Amino acid sequence: MPLAMVAVYTGAGLIALLYAVLTYRRRSETPLALPLSLVMAGAAEWALANAGVLVAPTRGLALGLNYAIFPGVALVIVGFFWHTTVSAGRRPPRIPLMLIHPVLLVAVTATDPWHHLFYRQAEVAALGIAVQHGPAYWVHLVYGYAMMGFGTVLVISAMRRAVRGQRRVYRWFLVGALAPTVGNLVTVFIFVDMQGLDLTPVLFLVSGAVWWWTDRSGVNSEQVPVTYAQVIAALSDAVMVLDSNGRFLDVNPAAARLLAAVNPASGTVIGKRWQEIAGPHFTTMVADAGQTTIHGASGDVYDFRVVKIESADGSCPGTVVVVRDITELERLRAELTEQAMRDGLTGVYNRRHLTTVLEAQARAATDGQPLSIVMIDVDHFKTINDRYGHAVGDQVLVDVARQLTGSVRECDMVARYGGEEFVVVLPGIGAQAAAERADWWRRQCAARAVHTPVGTLNVTFSAGVAQLTATGGPGHLLSLADEALYRAKRAGRNQVLAAEPTLSIIG
Secondary structure (H helix, E strand, O other), X not given: OHHXXXXXXXXXXXXXXXXXXXXXXXXXXXXXXXXXXXXXXXXHHHHHHHHHHHHXXXXXXXXXXXXXHHHHHHHHHHHHHHHHHHHOOOOOOOHHHXXXXXXXHHHHHHOHHHHOOOEEXXXXXXXXXXXXXXXXXXXXXXXXXXXXXXXXXXXXXXXXXXXXXXXXXXXXXXXXXXXXXXXXXXXXXXXXXXXXXXXXHHHHHHHHHHHXXXXXXXXXXXXXXXXXXXXXXXXXXXXXXXXXXXXXXXXXXXXXHHHHHHOOOOOOOOOXXXXXXXXXXXXXXXXXXXXXXXXXXXXXXXXXXXXXXXXXXXXXXXXXXXXXXXXXXXXXXXXXXXXXXXXXXXXXXXXXXXXXXXXXXXXXXXXXXXXXXXXXXXXXXXXXXXXXXHHHHHHHHHHHHHHHHOOOOOOOEEEEEEOOEEEEEEXXXXXXXXXXXXXXHHHHHHHOEEEEOOEEEEOOEEEEEEEOOOOOOHHHHHHHHHHHHHHHHHOOOOOEEEOOOOOOEEO
């Protein structure tokens, strides 16, 4: 029997030592590796010291090896508490504090033959050393179980907070720790130790097997498991939890920053009512679940979502408010919308947007306010393209568009109608005044020289002016302006002609 136990202790110790080495090599991959390696290194020393007790030739050497078990025990306690602390998302314990127990334990056991506070009596037994425990041993035992019990509470608490997919990391660690814990309780309290048998290091074989399997299967290959609190804290969206009375129960860092910006004097918001921090403007938004968009005083835009928490009995114990800053998104959306309304070459509005604006302006003009348009066509544009090239033709269009946009009012609109044609919408202006403005633009354009790689180019345009009639619509208005433009070109170009009833040629 002693030889069989020597083989068991030695095998358990070597397996634990191998696992400790393999785990230590992975210390750069996960913060859980180093404490796990300490647990298994302590178990290895514990088991190998037990094997040495059984083969020791003298009582003194056997007792010395028995005392040598306890540095391994201290390593197991330190490693277990370290692992559970890190797994629970807390900072690793301070090394000097963790070394207090191992140092005191070694000091007490090393001097025990003189004071007998650890072992009152120790005798050689068939399976090792049979001892009667002293007060120092019980203090050590209570401390060890207190630390491991506290660590177990941390693991269970963290497991409950962890996201569902990573709870298995905690479960398998606890399963692996259960076997040696049960073995130690049996050894200490069910008189097995009186026969010299120590089950604890042997049952670390179970721990090693379970932890080895979980590591090989990838269960423990993750970094420190993710908790729901970490997920919420990592969000850039502001997340706020309110009770049924509108008091803040919790806020994530993004929400704390947002609330501090809204009300710099608010300080800590937990326990305060929503109305005290955000003001009455937002109170109605929290009262009803749903989604809305809010514009801040500084021009920021926020997506505001309110979700009511429902209990199993149908009551509403609280509310979750999620606020997302969509200022940049709205800016990009407005920019894309603007680009969709613009002509890609000249930058003025395109024909589709012109149609939309004319329809809106025509409806607004029903109150008696005049609405006129000027349709412009660059003279001899095909000849410009043929002689100077399309690049110069594009340059001419861009230059004409720039001159027009720089000469109109803020309420006016310049659009490219197609090819070399432009339309200027002039709300609140009659045909005669519109024609006078168009002629001024014509003279300005003719006086401006366009510099090209092949020489200087003078550009002129013809224009037709029309005013919305009482019975006409946007289509009829464009048709009148187009007809006037056609007559201006037929009359010799570089002139402005108003449609009926304004028939005078200006220029």
